[in-house]
Amino acid sequence: MADVSTIRLSTTGMHCGSCAMLIDLTLGELPGVAEVTTDYATGISTVTYDTTALSVDDLLGAVRAAGYDAVVEG
Numbered sequence: 275m276a277d278v279s280t281i282r283l284s285t286t287g288m289h290c291g292s293c294a295m296l297i298d299l300t301l302g303e304l305p306g307v308a309e310v311t312t313d314y315a316t317g318i319s320t321v322t323y324d325t326t327a328l329s330v331d332d333l334l335g336a337v338r339a340a341g342y343d344a345v346v347e348g
Contacts (some may be wrong), residue, residue: 276324278308283319283333285312287342300340304328318347 288294294314301310301319306327312319323334328347337344 278322278325279325280320280322281333282331282335282347283321283344284347285317285319285337285344288312288314288317290314290343291309296340297337300336301333304332304336307333319344324342 291314294312297319298310299310301321303308306324309322334344
C-alpha cells in the first residue's frame with residue numbers, strides 16, 4: 275500500500291526554465307513519484323511521492339545526478 279507524501283526541495287544551480295524542466299523530468303521518471311513541479315523563479319521543487327518506494331535521499335540523489343543540488347526546504 276502506498277504512503278504518499280509531499281516534500282519541498284530547495285534546488286540550486288538552475289540557470290533557466292529548461293533546467294527546471296530537466297529536474298521535473300528526472301524526478302518524474304523515478305518509480306513512486308506521482309507528481310513533481312519545479313519553479314525556476316523560486317528554486318522550489320514540490321514532489322509528491324510514495325514513501326514506501328523512495329526515500330528523501332533518493333530524491334536528492336536524483337537531483338544531484340542531474341547536475342543540480344537540493345536540500346529539504348524548512
